[in-house]
Each structure stands twice: as C-alpha cells, then as structure tokens.
Amino acid sequence: MESYIHPYRILIAIDCIIFGFDGQKLKLLLIKRNFEPEKGNWSLMGGFLNDNEDLEVGAGRVLAELTGLENVYLEQLKTFGKSDRDPVERTVSVCFYSLINIEDHDSQLARSKNGHWFDLNDLPNLIFDHKEMVDLALKELQYKAALHPIGFELMPDLFSIPQLHKLYEAIYGHHIDRRNFSRKILSTGLLLDTGLKNENSSTKKAILYKLDKAKYSSQFNAFHYFMNI
Amino acid sequence: MESYIHPYRILIAIDCIIFGFDGQKLKLLLIKRNFEPEKGNWSLMGGFLNDNEDLEVGAGRVLAELTGLENVYLEQLKTFGKSDRDPVERTVSVCFYSLINIEDHDSQLARSKNGHWFDLNDLPNLIFDHKEMVDLALKELQYKAALHPIGFELMPDLFSIPQLHKLYEAIYGHHIDRRNFSRKILSTGLLLDTGLKNENSSTKKAILYKLDKAKYSSQFNAFHYFMNI
DNA sequence: TCAAAAGTGTTCAAGCTACACCCATGA
DNA sequence: TCATGGGTGTAGCTTGAACACTTTTGA
Numbered sequence: 150m151e152s153y154i155h156p157y158r159i160l161i162a163i164d165c166i167i168f169g170f171d172g173q174k175l176k177l178l179l180i181k182r183n184f185e186p187e188k189g190n191w192s193l194m195g196g197f198l199n200d201n202e203d204l205e206v207g208a209g210r211v212l213a214e215l216t217g218l219e220n221v222y223l224e225q226l227k228t229f230g231k232s233d234r235d236p237v238e239r240t241v242s243v244c245f246y247s248l249i250n251i252e253d254h255d256s257q258l259a260r261s262k263n264g265h266w267f268d269l270n271d272l273p274n275l276i277f278d279h280k281e282m283v284d285l286a287l288k289e290l291q292y293k294a295a296l297h298p299i300g301f302e303l304m305p306d307l308f309s310i311p312q313l314h315k316l317y318e319a320i321y322g323h324h325i326d327r328r329n330f331s332r333k334i335l336s337t338g339l340l341l342d343t344g345l346k347n348e349n350s351s352t353k354k355a356i357l358y359k360l361d362k363a364k365y366s367s368q369f370n371a372f373h374y375f376m377n378i
Numbered sequence: 379m380e381s382y383i384h385p386y387r388i389l390i391a392i393d394c395i396i397f398g399f400d401g402q403k404l405k406l407l408l409i410k411r412n413f414e415p416e417k418g419n420w421s422l423m424g425g426f427l428n429d430n431e432d433l434e435v436g437a438g439r440v441l442a443e444l445t446g447l448e449n450v451y452l453e454q455l456k457t458f459g460k461s462d463r464d465p466v467e468r469t470v471s472v473c474f475y476s477l478i479n480i481e482d483h484d485s486q487l488a489r490s491k492n493g494h495w496f497d498l499n500d501l502p503n504l505i506f507d508h509k510e511m512v513d514l515a516l517k518e519l520q521y522k523a524a525l526h527p528i529g530f531e532l533m534p535d536l537f538s539i540p541q542l543h544k545l546y547e548a549i550y551g552h553h554i555d556r557r558n559f560s561r562k563i564l565s566t567g568l569l570l571d572t573g574l575k576n577e578n579s580s581t582k583k584a585i586l587y588k589l590d591k592a593k594y595s596s597q598f599n600a601f602h603y604f605m606n607i
Numbered sequence: 608t609c610a611a612a613a614g615t616g617t618t619c620a621a622g623c624t625a626c627a628c629c630c631a632t633g634a
Numbered sequence: 635t636c637a638t639g640g641g642t643g644t645a646g647c648t649t650g651a652a653c654a655c656t657t658t659t660g661a
Contacts, residue, residue, distance in 0.1 A: 155389060157428060157429045158387035158388055158390075159387055159389075159390050160388075161386075161388050161390070161459075198386065198388065198459070200385075200461075200468070203459060203460050203461050204457065204459025204460070204470065225457065227454055228457045228472050230433025230472065231433070232429075232431060241390060241433065241472075243457050311612075311613070326650095326653090327613085328614085328616090328653085329650070331614075332650095351661090352611050352612045352660065353612050353657070353658040353659050354658075355612080355613060356613085538640085539641090540639075540640065555624075555626090556639095556640085557626085557641085557643090558624065561642090562622095580634090580638080581633065581634095581637080581638045581639045582631040582632055582638080582639050583631075583632075583640085584639085584640060585641085
C-alpha cells in the first residue's frame with residue numbers, strides 16, 4: 150500500500166456458487182436475472198459488499214437471501230478482477246462456493262428469487278465470467294473432496310453408503326468401485342450406524358448412517374488423502 | 379449483483395507474500411514502511427489496484443516493483459475483507475503469494491525499497507492482518523507442495539538433491555528421510571542430470587540436476603500426490 | 608424364484624517406511 | 635585415515651485395485 154491518497158475505489162461484488170445433491174446428480178442453484186444488464190439470463194447468486202460488512206458476512210448474507218440457510222459450508226474460492234469483466238462498471242467479484250443439503254434449503258424462497266436448480270452437466274449460458282467461476286469451483290470441490298471429507302456437507306442427515314457413493318461418482322464424473330469405496334469410508338470411523346434402513350430402496354435396504362459430527366470437526370484436517378481421484 | 383446504483387466503492391489493495399530459499403532456510407521478503415500509517419514497521423509488499431488494471435497484472439506489477447522479477451510463480455491466495463482491517467480507510471486486500479529463486483531477484487532494487495529477507499521462523503511483528511496472511515500462505519505452500527512439484531520454483535537453475543531435500547524439510551519443518559526422498563524425486567523423471575557436481579560441498583560432491591521444464595509444464599497437473607507430508 | 612441392490616471377503620501388486628551399506632572427498 | 639556427506643539397495647508392511655460371493659428384498 151503506497152498511499153491512501155489513491156483515487157480508484159471499486160465496486161466489490163460477491164458471487165456464490167451453490168452446490169447441492171439430489172441423490173442422483175450434482176446440482177447448481179442459479180438465478181434468472183430480473184434486472185439489467187443481462188436481464189432474463191442466468192447467473193450465480195450475487196450481491197454487493199456493503200459498507201462496514203465483513204467479506205465473509207456478506208457472502209453469508211447473499212447465500213441466505215436465496216436459500217434461507219445459515220451456518221453452512223461456505224468457502225472463499227477466488228477473486229475475479231479482470232478490468233473488463235463487467236460491461237457497465239468495473240466490478241471486482243469475490244467468489245464463494247457453498248455446499249448445502251438440498252433438502253434443507255427454503256425452496257419457496259429460492260423460487261421467489263427466480264432460483265432454479267440445474268444439473269451440473271446441463272447448465273444454461275451464464276453471464277459475464279460466471280461459467281469460469283463454476284468451472285473453477287468444481288475443480289476446487291474435486292480437489293478438496295479428495296483431501297477432506299467435505300462430501301458429507303452435501304448429504305442429508307441420514308444417508309446410506311450407496312447414496313454417498315453416488316455423490317462421489319457425481320463429483321468426479323466417473324465410476325468408482327463401490328466395494329473399495331465402502332471400505333474406505335467405513336475405515337474413517339466417521340459414520341455412526343443408526344440401526345435404521347433405507348426405505349426408498351426397492352430391493353435390499355441399505356443401512357442408514359449419520360455423520361459423527363464431533364469426530365468430523367476434530368479430525369477434519371487430519372485427513373490429507375481422504376479419497377483417491 | 380442487485381443493482382449498479384450502489385454507493386460503496388472500496389479501495390482494493392494487493393499484498394504479496396514472497397517466499398525464497400537460501401539453501402538452508404525458507405525466507406520471506408518484507409518491507410519496512412516509510413509512510414503512514416504504521417511507518418517504520420514491517421509489512422508485506424503491497425500496492426493498490428489501478429483503474430483498468432487486471433488483478434493478476436496488478437499483482438505482477440507489485441511483485442516486480444520490489445524484486446525486478448516477471449513471469450515467476452505467482453498465485454492468488456485469498457482476499458481479506460474484514461471491515462476494520464485497515465484503521466485509516468476500509469481496504470479489501472487481495473493477497474498473492476510468490477515463489478522465487480532468491481538468486482534471481484534484484485537485491486539492489488529490494489534494498490532501495492527497504493526490503494529485507496527474514497527467516498520464516500524469525501519474523502518481526504507485521505502490520506494489520508499481514509501475519510495472518512503469511513500463516514495462511516505457508517499452509518497453502520505446504521498443501522500445494524505436497525500435491526504438485528512447485529518446490530522447484532524456489533530452487534536455482536542447477537541444484538542437487540540434498541539441496542532440494544533441505545528445502546522440503548524447511549517447508550514442512552520436520553525431518554524427511556533423505557534416501558526415500560531422493561528415490562521419490564528421481565522417480566518423477568523431472569530431473570535432468572547435468573553431469574556437473576556441486577562445488578560448495580566440503581565432502582563428497584553432489585550431482586547437479588536441472589529441471590526438465592517441458593516435462594514440468596506438461597505434467598504439472600498430473601501430479602496429485604507429489605509428496606507425503 | 609428371480610433380478611437387482613447391498614454387504615463382506617480375498618488376492619495381488621505397488622508404494623512407502625525404515626533401515627544398512629558403500630563411495631567420494633577434504634582435513 | 636577418518637569423519638562427513640552423498641548415492642544406492644532391500645525387506646516388510648500398508649494400501650489400493652480388481653476381483654467374487656453371499657444376503658436381502660420386492661415383484
């Protein structure tokens with residue numbers, strides 16, 4: 150910082166990449182803009198950073214505005230700052246990504262804000278550089294999920310190992326041996342057998358587990374190589 | 379982004395964490411501020427983002443102002459945006475970290491800007507939240523260096539395996555078996571034997587290698603588990 | 608009773624760990 | 635000739651990959 154007599158104060162946007170998992174596919178929550186520019190086109194949920202508002206607080210606010218959720222997994226991804234990225238006025242966007250349990254979010258609120266869930270493999274055109282943001286977020290998710298057990302953030306409170314297996318296949322977009330996967334997950338000791346069985350299954354019912362949250366929190370950073378890609 | 383009629387335009391700072399390696403210890407390049415606030419105290423090299431200047435370009439400019447170096451390893455780390463992080467005026471800082479070959483930088487230029495290299499284990503007090511930035515950058519370096527072969531960015535053009543070994547021990551701050559390390563490094567196929575020998579060594583002279591830059595570039599992302607921590 | 612999904616077991620190869628040993632060099 | 639640092643080898647264990655088999659359930 151060279152001097153505080155500096156003329157260039159810039160608009161700071163916050164954009165949120167919101168991941169969800171519906172049991173089969175990895176999903177992204179996008180909004181249809183009802184304001185210019187790019188009115189009627191799809192974009193990430195966003196907002197501007199307010200005066201006296203911490204960056205992370207702003208991101209939480211933007212996320213809650215669309216989903217109603219607070220205290221969910223929310224991480225800073227990257228800041229996008231090409232000088233021409235916004236055609237109206239220069240805007241630097243600090244980008245966050247969030248992993249939510251899709252069952253928990255306020256779907257009425259989301260609809261009221263023109264929110265819509267898209268398959269990650271079937272996204273519409275996005276405004277500005279938002280596609281680039283999404284691509285990076287997916288890479289980061291793949292990266293992180295290989296090192297730390299963050300996949301659980303996308304699951305409902307009760308889940309079976311086959312469900313979790315589907316999630317990881319969705320994240321990485323390729324087949325993962327279910328038997329090796331199962332052993333690996335169970336060996337972490339993060340799952341608690343609830344004694345319940347999955348009722349959805351048409352054939353053999355799968356055991357429902359819940360996450361051992363105390364263990365998850367305390368050992369989160371001890372997992373360096375959670376999953377092989 | 380809700381509307382472009384938004385009043386809060388904010389100063390955007392760029393701060394650079396500059397890592398170097400002197401053959402023994404991991405180092406950080408800091409500057410002594412000769413301007414207020416915090417005049418006379420140590421800080422990261424920084425500057426403000428200019429109008430019409432891309433973020434990455436700005437970071438490159440800030441780095442070059444102190445080191446004279448261009449086209450070196452420079453990565454965005456995180457954006458720091460607590461509303462009270464700067465006592466004079468709200469400033470959001472986009473933080474970058476850089477790995478440089480300490481031999482290559484313009485030491486006269488650095489000195490002229492009040493730059494000084496510090497041992498990572500023996501840092502002075504830093505202004506604002508710069509200590510937090512440094513701590514995060516080290517964690518990120520440890521993280522990244524475990525997954526990708528970025529350690530080479532800190533080495534001179536010619537280097538021996540024992541030198542590289544010292545670097546990794548400095549990065550992780552603990553002992554690494556030199557024999558296993560050597561085998562692991564050689565097995566990557568990234569090193570080219572130059573036929574030369576290290577002249578510094580007082581006892582047996584070590585083989586000098588250079589990095590196979592073509593292989594390094596093309597296979598960079600193929601290394602997922604470069605090194606066990 | 609049969610198909611499909613879920614749980615458990617086994618084998619093999621690769622890679623990592625923890626060592627020991629030998630070689631080259633300058634004092 | 636000896637201490638020091640550098641290069642190479644090896645045994646054993648762990649881990650992951652690639653498999654097959656059994657069990658449960660609804661149709």
